[in-house]
Amino acid sequence: MTYSRRAADVIVADSFEGLGHRHKRALLRAVDCDDAEHIKYEQFLIKSLGDGVYNKVKRALFDGAYREKVLLGLEKSGISCVVLGDGGYPPLLAEIPAPPLVLYCRGNISLLSGDCFTVVGSRRTPAATAAACKRIAGELTEHFTVVSGVADGADTAAVRGALPSGKVICVLPGGHQSVASSANAALIKSVEEGGLVISESPPQRAVLRYMYVARNRILAGLSKGTLVVSAGSRSGALITAGYAADYGREVFAFPHSLGVSSGEGCNQLIKNGASLCRNVLDILSEFGLEYRVKRVALTPAEEKVLAYLRANGGAHIQAVASAVGIKVYEAVTVLSSLEIKGLAVRSGGNSYSAV
Numbered sequence: 001m002t003y004s005r006r007a008a009d010v011i012v013a014d015s016f017e018g019l020g021h022r023h024k025r026a027l028l029r030a031v032d033c034d035d036a037e038h039i040k041y042e043q044f045l046i047k048s049l050g051d052g053v054y055n056k057v058k059r060a061l062f063d064g065a066y067r068e069k070v071l072l073g074l075e076k077s078g079i080s081c082v083v084l085g086d087g088g089y090p091p092l093l094a095e096i097p098a099p100p101l102v103l104y105c106r107g108n109i110s111l112l113s114g115d116c117f118t119v120v121g122s123r124r125t126p127a128a129t130a131a132a133c134k135r136i137a138g139e140l141t142e143h144f145t146v147v148s149g150v151a152d153g154a155d156t157a158a159v160r161g162a163l164p165s166g167k168v169i170c171v172l173p174g175g176h177q178s179v180a181s182s183a184n185a186a187l188i189k190s191v192e193e194g195g196l197v198i199s200e201s202p203p204q205r206a207v208l209r210y211m212y213v214a215r216n217r218i219l220a221g222l223s224k225g226t227l228v229v230s231a232g233s234r235s236g237a238l239i240t241a242g243y244a245a246d247y248g249r250e251v252f253a254f255p256h257s258l259g260v261s262s263g264e265g266c267n268q269l270i271k272n273g274a275s276l277c278r279n280v281l282d283i284l285s286e287f288g289l290e291y292r293v294k295r296v297a298l299t300p301a302e303e304k305v306l307a308y309l310r311a312n313g314g315a316h317i318q319a320v321a322s323a324v325g326i327k328v329y330e331a332v333t334v335l336s337s338l339e340i341k342g343l344a345v346r347s348g349g350n351s352y353s354a355v
Contacts, residue, residue, distance in 0.1 A: 001075065007083040008071065009061065014102045015070045015202055016057055021098050023049065027057060077203045079176060080105045088112060096221040096247055100200035106176060107196035111169055117144035117283070118223040118244070120237045121154025121230035122262050129254065129262070130157040131345035131355045133229040137161030137168075138342070139280040143289050145169055145195075147222050149215070150184050154229045154237070159187060161342075168195035169222070173215040174207030175199055216240040224287065225250035227277055231265030238265045241274065250286055252277040296341050301326060305334045306343055306354060314353035 003011065009031075013024050023045065030041040045054045060066050074081060082088050082103040090112045093099050103112070119137050121129070133154050137146045138161040146162035147169045149155040162168035170191045172179060176199055179188050191197050200218060201211070216236060220226055220243035228251070231237040241251050251274040256263020270276050277283060284291050298306065304324040309315060315323070321331035335352050338344035347353040 001080045003071070003081065003083075004086075007081070007086060008067065010083045010085075010101055011074070011081050012061055012067050012070050013057075016060070017205075019049075019057065021101070024101060027061065031058060031061060074104070074203070077176065078106055079203055080109055082109060082112060090116070090222055092116070092223065092249075093218065093221040096217060096243075098217075099221065100218065102200065104176060104199045104201065104203060105196060106192040106198075107194075108166070109196060111145045111167065111196045112198075112222075114145050114167075115143065116147045116169065116223040118147040118219050118226040118240065119154070119158035119229065120148055120219060120226065120240050121158075121228055122232055122235050122237060122265075123151050123153040123155075124232070124262050125153040125157065125230040126260070126262060126347075128345045128347050128353050128355065129230050129256075130154060131339075131342065132254070133157040134161035135342045135355055136227070136229075136277075136280050136283075138164065139291070140283065141165035141167040142291075143284065143287075144224070147171065147219055149173075149219065150179065150182070150188055152183065156184060156187060158229075159191060163190060163194055166194050170195070170197045171215055171218050171222075172197060172199040172201075173211040175201040175205035176203040178205065178207045212236060213239055217243045220244035220247060220249060223249060225252060225283065227252040227254075227283065228266055228269060228274075229254045230256070230262045231269070232261055233264045233268070235265045238269070241269055245274075250275065252283055252286075254278075296343065298341075299334075299337075301330070301334050302338055305331065306338060309344060309352060309354035314347055314351055317350040317352065320352065 013027050026041040026045050029035050030038050030045055032038050084099055084101050117140050134157040137158040140146055141162050145167040148158040150170050159168055216239045219240045226241055226244040228237045228241050244251050253266040253269040253274045255276055256266050281291055305320055308323050317331050321328045343355055344352050345355055
C-alpha cells in the first residue's frame with residue numbers, strides 16, 4: 001500500500017515503543033516546519049524525554065532504512081494502515097479524546113466509512129442470552145456494521161451473528177500477531193477474510209493489561225450506539241458503555257432476571273439511564289430506522305415445537321416431544337434445526353428455550 005509522506009511519518013512515529021500518545025503527537029508537530037508552534041513542541045519533548053532521547057527518535061523518524069523496514073514489515077504482514085487525519089479515518093472515532101494515530105487493518109477497510117454499532121458483553125454469557133445476541137447482531141447488519149471484541153461469550157456470539165453479512169469489525173486489544181495462538185484465532189481469521197480486524201497497536205506488540213481498557217474506548221468511539229448484552233458488576237463491557245455515554249452515544253442493555261450475576265451490570269446500566277433493549281426494534285426506533293423482516297421457512301413440526309417453547313418459556317426435550325406428538329429422536333432433529341435458524345437454544349441439559 002502506498003502512503004503519503006505525512007501518513008508515513010505518522011506510521012513510523014507510531015512504531016516507537018516507549019513513547020505515549022501525547023509524545024508521538026508532539027513529535028509529529030515538532031518536526032513539522034509548517035507548524036508555527038513546532039518549537040514549543042520540540043521544547044516539550046526535550047524537557048519530558050531528555051535531549052538525547054528526542055534527538056534519537058527524530059533521527060529515526062527520517063532514517064530511510066528504518067522507515068522502509070517499518071512500512072515493508074506492515075506490507076509483509078498483510079496490514080493496511082488508516083491514519084488519523086486521512087479521508088478514510090472513521091469520523092466518529094476522530095471525535096473522541098486521544099483517538100488512535102493509526103488503525104492497523106486486515107480485511108475490508110471500506111467498513112470504516114459506514115455507520116457502526118457496537119455489541120459487547122461478558123465472557124460468561126448464558127446460552128440463551130448468547131443466542132439472542134447472535135440474532136440481534138445479524139439483524140443490526142441491515143443498517144449497521146457490527147463492532148465487537150474477540151473474547152469468548154458475547155463477543156463471539158455478536159461476531160458470528162454479523163459475519164455472514166460481511167459487515168463486522170473486530171477490535172483487538174494488542175497487535176495482530178498477539179492473537180495468532182488465541183482460542184478464537186480461527187474466528188478472527190474468518191473476520192479478516194469476510195469483514196475487518198483492526199488494532200491501534202503495531203502488529204508485533206503484545207497485549208498488556210491496560211490495553212483492554214484502551215481498546216474499549218475504540219469500541220465505543222467507532223459507533224453510534226453500544227449494546228451491552230451481559231455484564232457482571234465489574235465487567236469490562238461496562239467500561240465500554242461508560243465511554244459511549246461520555247462520547248454522547250446511545251447506550252442499550254439487555255434486561256436480566258434477579259440473581260443472574262452476568263446480568264447485574266446490565267440492570268444497573270438501565271437503572272442509570274441506558275435504554276432497555278428487548279429486541280432490535282428498540283435500537284432501530286431510536287435511530288428512526290425501519291426493521292425489514294426476514295421470514296424463516298419452518299416445517300409444520302418446527303412451527304409446533306417453537307409455539308410450544310414460546311408458550312411455556314422452555315421445556316425438556318421429552319416434554320416437547322410428548323406435547324407436539326412426535327418421537328424424542330424427531331424432537332432432537334427439530335430442535336437442532338431451530339437452533340441453527342437462531343430460534344431456539346439449549347438452556348441446560350436436554351432443555352430448550354425459544355429465543
